[in-house]
Amino acid sequence: MWMETVRCKGPYNFDAALDRLSMDPIISLNKIEKSIKVPFVINDMPNVIKVKAFGTTQEPAFEISGNKEAIKEAALKRMGRIFRWDFPLQDVDMHFQKTNIAKIFEQHKGTPIVLEFDLYNCLVKCIIHQQLNLAFAHRLTTRFVKKFGYEVEGVWFYPKPEVVAGLQYEELRDLQFSGRKAEYLIDTSRLIAEGKLNLAELANQSDEEILKNLIKIRGIGPWTVQSLLLSGLGRPNLFPKADIGIQRAIQHHFNLEKKPSYDEMDQYSEQWSPYLSYATLYLWRSIE
Incomplete structure (x- = not known):
């Protein structure tokens, strides 16, 4: 010990x-x-x-x-x-004191971006969570981990990509995965198991390079890549405009009658760079 x-x-x-x-x-x-x-x-x-x-x-x-x-x-x-x-959050805090979401940052002062525990686990979660409400996405992820992962000292470990690569699509369908989501998760895991996708190399690539390479994979779109960059790699300047939670938070904070357009989101977020990822987190916190 x-x-x-x-x-x-x-x-x-x-x-x-x-x-x-x-x-x-x-x-x-x-x-x-x-x-x-x-x-x-x-x-x-x-x-x-x-x-x-x-x-x-x-x-x-x-x-x-x-x-x-x-x-x-x-x-x-x-x-x-x-x-x-x-990562000095004091710099982030000082930056946002001068912005249009200063009140949110004051309310949630010092909240860090905590990364997913493993990059493959993060990619699994991103694939499962895309286009699902948060509660059901967590239930689906829990079923997946408890069915195919393992437990040590009361702590659950995600299955290795080699394990997932060996599954049949029907095994995920039995857990209420859609047919396509089952295919996306297993097929991507096969790419990793076969060495065609090396997640360890992503840390040395730019956001743009990672986006360009990963969206070539069936079932991985811009939202999934941005989520991986933010929660898996901790990139500080990510703003997933397609995220419904972000849209709701901006609508609520700025008292908008309807969800903002992408152009409106660009206008509101002009002040937030180079810490767009922290704006994203704190906007999520403001409605959670």
Whole structure:
């Protein structure tokens, strides 16, 4: 058993992060204890890493622990990336104080973008969630993980792409996947299993390169790629205009009679760059 303390610059509101993460029923967390258990696979071996907050929003501090000393450094590096402890939210906060959504940023001050725990898992979720309401998308994802994934120390791990690649479409249809969504998920997993799609290489590519390459894959469109860039890779300047939640949040905040057009969304968001991803997150938070 090992344990390490990590501190980062404030503001960083871990309670707000846990509140948003708690919307996903597959994630193991405890709001009262201010902790979360993260599934972490390294060298094909599953590990559970516990992250527990004990600081404040202005002076954040975390206790990281795991069972295997040999993976400690790799685990700390991964947790730092997932929870974005090296990204100064003070700069983001100061930027938005001068914008037309300053009130939203004041209400949700210090809310970080927490990345999905694994890039393949993120792509799976993006494919499942596209064109579905959030509640049903989470139910579908939970069924998928509990049917084909595995559990370690009470924490659920997504199945590997090789496992999903070997499934038949009917096996996902039995979980209430549409025929096309079953095909998209299994066929994309086959590309990964066969080495035709290398997710690890995406970190070294620009947003434009990733979009250009991934939309060639059947079932992956701009919304899916943008979601992957934001939630999987943590790119700071993403604004998925096709997202219904973003449209609703803008409509509500600016008291519009109907959902905004893309042109209107461009006008409202002119002030938000280079942190469009944070505007996206905080707009979501404003209606959740």
